[in-house]
Amino acid sequence: MDAVGLFSAEQPAAANAAVAFSYAEYHQAWGSTEQLLLNLLGIVPACTLTLPAQKWLWARQRERTAELSRF
Secondary structure (H helix, E strand, O other), X not given: OOHHHHHHHHHHHHHHHHHHHHXXXXXXXXXXXXXXXXXXXXXXXXXXXXXXXXXXXXXXXXXXHHHHHHO
16 A cells, blocks of 8 residues: 555544544544554554565566576
8 A cells, every 4th residue: 555545544534533622522533533543553564564575576576587587
């Protein structure tokens, strides 16, 4: 997921928390904050695992390309 996708996935929960807090709807603000944290709890590990996998796959692709160019 790119940075734009990451931030756009979090905007509704973060915006709702801010608006609810400004209207003194603290229960709603807390619920939105919980949703935001839950979203981040899923996004951060997914990104953390995806980046090393991408690096490994690209390194493997470079090795294969280098082997083919030798012949």
